[in-house]
Amino acid sequence: MCLLRPKSPADQMIHRGSRPVEPAMLAHVATAAIPAFRPVLRRRPLRFKAMIGQPGPAELNALLAQVAATRDRAAFAALFAHFAPRIKSYLMRQGARPAQAEDLAQEAMLNLWRKAHLFDASKASAGTWLFTIARNLRIDALRREKRPELDAADFAPEPEPDPGDSMAMAKSEQRLRGALKILPPDQMRIVELSFFADKPHSQIAAELDIPLGTVKSRLRLAMSRLRAALGEMP
Amino acid sequence: MRHHPADDLLLAYATGTCDEAIGLVIATHLAFCAVCRQSVSLMEEIGGSLLEDLPPAPLAQTAFADTMARLENATPYARPVRTPSRDGTPEPLRSYLGGDLSAVRWRRMGPRLAYLPLFRRGGTRVKLLRGAPGTEVGGHSHRGMEFTLVLKGGFTDATGNYGPGDLQVADSSLSHSPVADAGEDCINLAVTTASLKFENFIQKIAGPLFGF
Numbered sequence: 001m002c003l004l005r006p007k008s009p010a011d012q013m014i015h016r017g018s019r020p021v022e023p024a025m026l027a028h029v030a031t032a033a034i035p036a037f038r039p040v041l042r043r044r045p046l047r048f049k050a051m052i053g054q055p056g057p058a059e060l061n062a063l064l065a066q067v068a069a070t071r072d073r074a075a076f077a078a079l080f081a082h083f084a085p086r087i088k089s090y091l092m093r094q095g096a097r098p099a100q101a102e103d104l105a106q107e108a109m110l111n112l113w114r115k116a117h118l119f120d121a122s123k124a125s126a127g128t129w130l131f132t133i134a135r136n137l138r139i140d141a142l143r144r145e146k147r148p149e150l151d152a153a154d155f156a157p158e159p160e161p162d163p164g165d166s167m168a169m170a171k172s173e174q175r176l177r178g179a180l181k182i183l184p185p186d187q188m189r190i191v192e193l194s195f196f197a198d199k200p201h202s203q204i205a206a207e208l209d210i211p212l213g214t215v216k217s218r219l220r221l222a223m224s225r226l227r228a229a230l231g232e233m234p
Numbered sequence: 235m236r237h238h239p240a241d242d243l244l245l246a247y248a249t250g251t252c253d254e255a256i257g258l259v260i261a262t263h264l265a266f267c268a269v270c271r272q273s274v275s276l277m278e279e280i281g282g283s284l285l286e287d288l289p290p291a292p293l294a295q296t297a298f299a300d301t302m303a304r305l306e307n308a309t310p311y312a313r314p315v316r317t318p319s320r321d322g323t324p325e326p327l328r329s330y331l332g333g334d335l336s337a338v339r340w341r342r343m344g345p346r347l348a349y350l351p352l353f354r355r356g357g358t359r360v361k362l363l364r365g366a367p368g369t370e371v372g373g374h375s376h377r378g379m380e381f382t383l384v385l386k387g388g389f390t391d392a393t394g395n396y397g398p399g400d401l402q403v404a405d406s407s408l409s410h411s412p413v414a415d416a417g418e419d420c421i422n423l424a425v426t427t428a429s430l431k432f433e434n435f436i437q438k439i440a441g442p443l444f445g446f
Contacts, residue, residue, distance in 0.1 A: 073302070080298055085290030092291060102294055106301045114311040124275070128282030135250040135281065145254040145355075148261040150271075151316070151325035176276075177283050195249050195284050201242050216242045223241045226276060 055082055057170050060126035068116035076113060079126075084109050087134045093196040094138055104141055108134045122165030125173045142198075172230055179229030187222035190215055237400040238270055239263055248277035255358045255425045258330060259381045259401065262423055265324035266399030327385075327423065331362075335385060335421065340364060343444055347371075351445060359445055363422045365389070365414035372437045375409035378428030382412075387420035389413060 055063065055078065066075035084105045091101035111133045119129055139147045183191070193204050201219075205212040239247075239260055246252035247260040264271050294300075319328055321336040330352050331338060340348035346366040353360050357378070365371065367387070381403055382389075388397040391410040396402055404410065414420035430446050432438045 076305075077298065080301065084297065084301075085293055086285055086288045088293060089288040089291040090285055093288075098291075101291070102297060105293070106297060106304065109301050110304050110308055111311075113305050114308050117310060118313070125279065125282055127286040128279050131281040131285045132278055134285070139250045143253075147250060148254065148258040148326035148330070150261055150264055153316070154265060154319075154324045155268075173279065173283070176279055180280065180283060191280065192284065194245050194251070195281055198249075198251055200246070200251060216240065219245060220241050223245075223273070223276075226280065227273075230276065 057125050057127070057173055061121045061166060061170075064112075064116055064119050064126050064129075065121075067113065068119065071113075076109075079112060080109050083112070083126075083130050087130065090131075090134055090196070091138060094142070094198045096138070096142060100141070104134070104137050107137055111137070122169055125169060128173075175229055176226065179226050183222055183225060187218045187225075190218045191222050194219070235267055235397070235399045237394070237396055237402060238267065239401050239403075241273070243403070244270060244273050245277055248274045248281065253355060253358065255353075255355060255360045256381065258326060258352075258360060259383050259423060259425055262324070262327045262383055262385070263399060263401050265327070330360075338362065343440075349444060358425060358427050360423070360425050361445070363424050365420045367414055367416045367418065367420070369414040369420070371412045371414075373409065373411040373433040374430045374437075375433075376404050376406050376426070376428070376430060378406070378426060380404040380427075380430070381425040383423045385421045385423055387418045388415040389420050389422070390415060 060079065060082065063072075063075040063079050066072040067079065087108050088098075088101045088105040091104050092098060096104060108130065112130065115133075119126070124132075136147050136149075139145055180188070180191075189208075190204065193199070193208075194201070197204060199207075201215050202212050205215045208215070243252070243256070243260060247257055247264075252260065264274060316325075316328075319334050321334045323331065323333075323335040328334065331350075338350055340350055342348050346369040348364040350362040351359065352362065362385075381401065382396070383401050384396045384398050386398060388395060388400075389412045390396070391402075391412040393402065393408070393410065395415070397415075426446070430441060432441050432446075
């Protein structure tokens with residue numbers, strides 16, 4: 001299924017801590033695609049900064065809000081430069097061929113464009129929202145199945161969004177990132193493989209040569225640490 | 235609710251690793267359970283965080299221009315309009331049933347049991363089961379996995395009592411004789427990855443005919 005699957009599970013470990021930036025990659029997106037929007041970008045220095053550095057969660061939320069409100073193409077370009085290469089990376093780890101991963105990454109960005117008005121910064125970060133979009137596209141394309149999805153309308157009516165909620169969301173995201181960084185390596189390994197290997201836990205256990213029970217207990221431990229870090233009850 | 239899916243099952247749903255049948259079971263439990271919904275949200279946040287930390291993969295030179303071309307004809311996404319459920323049957327189950335649980339056209343399997351096959355993928359079968367109060371399903375063990383999610387009523391076996399929203403996961407090590415609780419019909423969503431092994435001679439013969 002996966003032609004480009006890294007040879008050892010260790011290769012599948014993702015970079016942690018500081019994000020590796022590949023200026024060459026960002027540069028070609030910028031030079032190939034951005035010139036048409038440069039006048040707009042010059043008038044809005046915040047966004048230009050977002051293009052060359054790593055936009056933070058608040059900037060990504062603001063860019064998404066701009067796409068939703070005014071179909072702002074410059075904001076979309078900044079989101080594309082940030083997310084499309086990461087979504088491609090995610091899909092390739094999941095077993096997609098490069099051309100297919102590229103096509104699905106574009107599809108995910110098209111979804112972002114069409115669904116930006118549904119994004120709710122009080123419920124999820126932009127990264128989380130894009131993760132769910134990419135995940136669903138992958139299930140659809142690679143497995144030819146659909147994902148059984150809940151309908152939020154089935155639950156109690158949502159309270160009016162409070163601007164403070166997106167602040168709370170950003171804080172909880174920060175706490176989660178901090179907690180992920182200090183997770184014991186053997187637990188982190190299982191969490192990462194769960195997200196990127198596209199294999200059932202029994203197969204992950206077999207490849208790591210540990211009992212399935214150990215995989216499950218590491219997951220349980222990891223989840224209870226992360227829940228505790230976010231102040232949630234187990 | 236006392237019987238929740240374990241973290242590895244919730245994670246399989248959050249990461250999209252589980253198949254559609256298990257996904258339907260987990261999603262249906264989530265429709266009953268705010269605690270597990272919160273867990274899945276946390277897992278998706280982890281996914282978002284890991285996505286952000288991935289080393290970016292280089293894109294084709296034309297990737298952005300290609301996407302912009304595709305945007306030209308894109309219309310804003312509109313959520314599907316659904317008629318409200320009359321009996322509170324939640325999504326995604328309702329879409330799989332083609333309507334409300336109370337409107338299901340059951341297939342009888344004797345005087346006290348009824349069923350409705352939903353779909354099949356390879357050896358995995360998804361169906362609804364309905365037993366009148368006090369019905370014994372008959373002692374059986376499992377060749378594969380059996381996931382049973384209670385939608386209405388309840389049942390009891392040696393492992394405990396299961397009510398609406400509760401999930402029982404049985405593997406080849408479990409042999410049980412579930413009995414539907416008194417009061418109302420017990421309706422379950424059941425997924426089996428292989429056929430069951432009945433102890434009773436009649437059921438041994440009848441089971442495969444009904445797809446058990």
